[in-house]
Amino acid sequence: MSRDDINDIRRYQGEGVYQVPDSLEPSTSVIERAREGIVRSADRIEVHPERLRDYHEMLEYKPLGQKEIKAVLENSPSLKILLTTRAVVFVVEPRAKTAAARAYSRVIMLFRKYLDENKYRHITISIKKVSEAVFTSYEEARKRAQSAPVITGGDNNMLSTLFNTAIEEGVSDIHIRYRGDTTIVLFRKNQLLQTREVLDGDVGRRLITAIFTIGQGGGSTKDFSMKQSIDTSFKYPVNASGRHMILINSRPEERGAKVVARIRDTQDILPLARAGYEPAQLKDLKAISSKHQGLTLIVGETNSGKSTTLTTIIADIPSEYAVCEVADPIEVLLPNVDHFPVSTDDEEEMNRVQKDLVRQDPNVLVVGEIRSATTAALTSTIAYAGSLVFSTLHAPSVGSSFPRLLRFGVELDDLQAPNYLNGLVAQYLLPILCVQCRLEKMAAPMLTARENLESQFHYESIFKGEQIYFRNYSGCSACQNTGVSGITLAAEVLTMDDTIRKMVSKREWYNIEPHMEESGMYTKHSHAAKKILDGQFDPHMIESRIDPFTARHVESATSAAKASIERLKRHV
Secondary structure: OOHHHHHHHHHHHOOOEEEOOOOOOOOHHHHHHHHOOEEEEOOEEEEOHHHHHHHHHHHHHOHHHOOOOOOEEEEOOOOEEEEOOOOEEEEEOOOOHHHHHHHHHHHHHHHHHHHOOOOOOOOOOEEEEOOHHHHHHHHHHHHHHHHOOOOOOHHHHHHHHHHHHHHHOOOOEEEEEEOOOEEEEEEEEOOEEEEEEEEEHHHHHHHHHHHHHHHHHOOOOOOOOOOOOEEEEEEEOOOOOOOEEEEEEEEEEOOEEEEEEEEEEOOOOOOHHHHOOOHHHHHHHHHHHOOOOEEEEEEEOOOOOHHHHHHHHHHOOOOOOOEEEEEOOOOOOOOOEEEEEOOOOOHHHHHHHHHHHHHOOOOEEEEOOOOOHHHHHHHHHHHHOOOEEEEEEEOOOHHHHHHHHHHOOOOHHHHOOOOOEEEEEEEEEEEEEOOOOOEOOOOOOOOOHHHHHHHHHHHHHHOOOOOOOEOOOOOOHHHOOOOEEEEEEEEEEEEOOHHHHHHHHOOOHHHHHHHHHHOOOOOHHHHHHHHHHOOOOOHHHHHOOOOOOOHHHHHHHHHHHHHHHHHHHHOO
16 A cells, blocks of 8 residues: 555545554454344344344455455545445445545545555446444444454463363362462452462463453453562453453562452342342431432442442433443443543543533532542542432441541531531442351361360350351362352441431441440341341351440340331331
8 A cells, every 4th residue: 555545545644544453353252143133232232143143244345354455444424435445335324425435535635545556446336325323333243353462372271271170160269379470369259369370480481471461352461470569450351241351469479479360240230129138228228318409428348249239220210310430440231321430640630520420410429439538539529419429438337437437638617517428328248158168166166176166165155046157168069068059148228317417516436336236226236136146147257357245246146127017017
């Protein structure tokens, strides 16, 4: 191609005509979907056999895989047109015919100009009209192929096996400990972290490098480095679904590097009623999330399911509300939510977003996480502007959330203001005992027989002779020899009222938990105690994650259960 041709293409770039990279073909997954009669259109998937024929016809020409001539593509509101290397034009019927005709003529002129310089100069350009859905589907295939990671051989196979196995088994996190000559791969499932395999050091390094390489194809722009911390994310397709988000953190370690890959199913929205909340808690949660103004916080420690709960709440917001989400990254795309990927660590960008969001006129704002004074200021600004705001916060309980917000620059006057804070939800994700192999007597292998006996008496005195169960560390076939069979929540839901606001004004947040117990509300301890009495939790395992139990917590669990029943009866 001559310099004049290149200049022509560059000139047309500003008008919607641009050069398409060669050696790009639609991905196999897209082709397989097309063979099944599936064509993507906007936000829905439709089955159109006649469109499928057109789509296959476009695929047969493979304009992006030939080097004799560069394919030229116009894709604008007025015209959608594809010119193949075999002198075939696919065009979507334009809406604005005059503007389309001009653009169409320019494409043909450019194509003929190049044909005049080679043996195909006498070929007649044939025109084929296709639907917009077919054109859009082909464009998706092209873009996917363009961004596909270039990894071949054993590293790619090993990585695919690792991710696919983890996803199939319901693993929440993959830990990779690179130690130079050795690499240890661990899976976290049901909150338990267990060694999966031990690899040679060189194999482990190639595996980690492959993660970041494939991440670039899924949207990541970060390269792996042993010498610096990396925080990134990308979408990973399993069975062509592309529904899983992989969140990667890599950090140098004294002997090498530590990489953690968190796996998030972007289409799995768990109803709160199945997450483990009590009916009375669900009622309170609905009440604070249904207000028209103010801030609601979901708090918890790392890997406590905060984002999942937040997603479930906003998925239930009626479509007539304008909902905006600001997060880094955007993990789940919801049809009625405007998602804005923003680096919440960039103060300048957040200040710009703050101004924009006020003008976006949101009924509801979702901030992925409050982790700086800038994000705290954003939630306050929008809440006081008359919108309902949801966010998450790293804190172990509702009471500990208040001093943490103060450290982020939130004023004490705001925390006790009637229209600022609606309520807080704190939650823990905890493993459920396998009912097939749970034990009536404690037999934890990390304890001596004497320690086991002392712990047994301790729990019997707290739970007043009630039958409680313990984990069988040998497990059985039903739980894959782990002794646990799933996860559920221990949670506390706090609705702000005058009593709580007075405690906050006096900085007496240590009194919030006793107040909740006296009022018949579940705390994380009393909720966990209830589930111990129900045979779901091992008390020793729970105490290793939260503070030790006392007899008060068990009494509070019983009182909260009775109070919950009475509250629900009054509202029937």
